[in-house]
Amino acid sequence: MILDWLLPLLLAIALGLMAIGAIRRVSLWRAGQAEPVNIITGLMAMPRRYLVDLHHVVARDKYMSNTHVATAGGFVLSLALIILVHLFGLDNQVLSWALLGATTLMFTGALFVFKRRTQPPQRLSKGPWMRLPKSLLVFAVTFFIVTLPAAGILPENFGGWVLAVLLTAGIIYGLGEMVFGMTWGGPMKHAFAGALHLAFHRRPERFDGGRSTGLKPVNLAADSLGVAKPKDFKWNQLLGFDACVQCGRCEAVCPAFAAGQPLNPKKLIQDMVVGLAGGTDAKYAGSPYPGVEVGQAQGSPEKIITEGLVKADTLWSCTTCRACVEECPMMIEHVDAIVDMRRFLTLEKGETPNKGAEVLENLIATDNPNGFDPQSRTNWAADQNLPLMAEVKEADVLFWVSDGAFDMRSQRILKAFVKVLKAANVNFAVLGDEERDSGDVARRLGDDATFQTLAKHNIDVMNQYRFKRIVTTDPHAFHVLKNEYGDFGGQYEVLHHTTFINELVKQGKLRLDQFKGGNVTYHDPCYLGRYNGEYDSPRELLKVLGIELKEMERSGYRSRCCGGGGGAPITDIPGERRIADMRMEDAKAVGAEVVAVGCQQCTAMLEGVVEPRPEIKDIAELVSEALIEEVH
């Protein structure tokens, strides 16, 4: 039969072309900047990252995770067995029967892929992705039939030349999509790039549940700062972009996209792929950036990204909430890439939009974003009698006040927290006027120079004193102090105030009354939840207060951003809706009368929503109101 010699030949050709494609693809990634990775450890860790971490994310959609296990598992197994049986011609009944099983598994999975593609959700990309279920089916069916004679079920020359021609066509089409296409840019590229991306991930600590920032310090002495062109990314960042499977889960959760601002994380990643491979976005078949036509973008590894590939407004729309990163089954790091590109715009071009320039200049001149007199930082606490580190030199807890010190609404939160600290007789002190902005906003606006100056100064100041841990009411300062000061020699144990108060309650140091009020919901701050995994303490505290939470549809790791992160209120890119309004709709939908928060930025954003709306209260305020104070 013709297939006896043609099939191994076709297989060999497909595998050969795949190898050539792989080399070509790898060379595209290698255009990026050098970044040392441990190849052996990475490859060893890859199966676990794939089977555990990746699968956990995919499994949030049970339908899809089962489908993917069947299809991908069936395919990987099939391909391995196809090589053994049909390329090397191992005449083994067991292997052939196993191959029949594998193709059947794949076929079953592919049927569900097919079913979903009959009415695909808006977030999915169309175009070549629409043919993928057919390709999967053709591949599975073809190799099932081709293997039947080897398994001894059918005679050798069954079906005659008609079937032989059909099977040949099926083999060519199937191998073209599933093997050749894997390294030459078809939908199956995600399997090849994705596997390597998992092995050489830029933030590998995330697979062990580690909490980290993705932002690496900029070498300020370099010839050009930040990412201007696709080749300025690290090579493994480029690899990460290439792993995108265009499922659009990021798009579905992105607050900026929902608000009609010109950002769509999926399109951004696809534009990065256009940038690394060269060409235009004309073939992109998913949702566009809201208000931006598809087909106009052009890029190449050597071309400046904001000059033709991605508009600067797109980069400035991001609130850095990491909803996309949390949701991405391919573990792509969208936010860090965005900040990398912002760095070029701010540090090299001086083009931070709207109030950005003013805020950065204020941070440089006065250490706070609004240009207040740095000597007035402790004015809010004139009546609080706070111990100053400069005087006491030593305390159990350093209370990091943050820039909320200058804002009258935030001062109420700070005072409430001080009341709690005093009620629990905590030995604490503040830095007073020696404290500076943590650098969060500067860094996320791309000004790593100012961030580094602020960070180094703060570290120098803190190094003069002795304390066991830092507690702060600001999740942004919390994240920066905990995860970003380490790069500059500042290693601290940092707690968010909800975690700390929860500890005090558990130790029996606080006596709390029951909350008397209406329905309460809790809004997870991005920098506390997704960035640092603290979902429980705030909820436990609220429970202690006797509150039965009305959880919003999007809460916990899926919490929707308030719109206040990443300097977004400063760069203020216009959209059709306000992110804070949408979040308030979430709260109203569960009938909340109070929204409990743990972040002064969230407080400011949510209180900016026009009334009537639920009241906004920080958990520190709720606790301090419920304090039973002992009367002497």
Next chain:
Amino acid sequence: MLPDANSSNTPVSSGLKVAALVSVGQHPKSGRPRRADQDARAVEMGIRLCGEHLSLVHAGPEGKGDIREQALRQYLGMGIKGLTILHQQEGSDALPALASHFKDQGADIILAGMRAESGEASGMLPYLLADRLGWPIVSSVADIISINENDAEILQALPRGQRRKLRVSVPFVATVDQAAQIPRQIAFGPSQRGHLKGQESIDEIDQVKSDWEETPARKRPKRLNIKKAKSAADRFKAATAKPQGEGGKIMKDESSQEKAQAILDLLVSEGIVK
């Protein structure tokens, strides 16, 4: 010919040399050295005129690696490749150094802020410099509308948002204040890579200043304004009303001689010309 790089509507002849005087400023709240706001506006105007060909001149101590240098570098962060520092000791008079620099190097337009943020801050330097060079000076420039080798059309800012169009012959000195365009953002990368070109210069001790004594200003109680305006419309009127002229007369149809005589009479009566 249009200026390169930084787009502007102001056509400037390629041959024209534009310079901006820059000083080390002082932030009003923190007191930290920074680019002086008005000087930065002068630089902004210069960049709009001739892009990166604008030359920046500073007279003062060399100060390598100190916070003064970082403040000067902020001007470079606006997109200029180099800045000339006329070396002087602390407390020297900037005027002779600048005057001799421009006599040697020549320039067609010198832009400056109205008043420094530190030091004497008398606001006299641009006037004295123009006097030494024998050039006209235009104060409070809001914008330069057009310019060629011979003269320039300038929009001068008057109180309460009013503008006056002037024609002035090249070369001239122009000072800018709050009415001019706000300065562009400082980009850190270029600010650090820009070149500070030190240059020997005349070093005359400022005798008058050395006799002064500097003490921090005392805080004084402020008299509170009683707001008479009842409505937003009233407040708007009060803010935009033309100042009531006191005395004086408008001469339009008289001959140039009569007009000049009237000015001279006034100067004599005020004791300015003797």
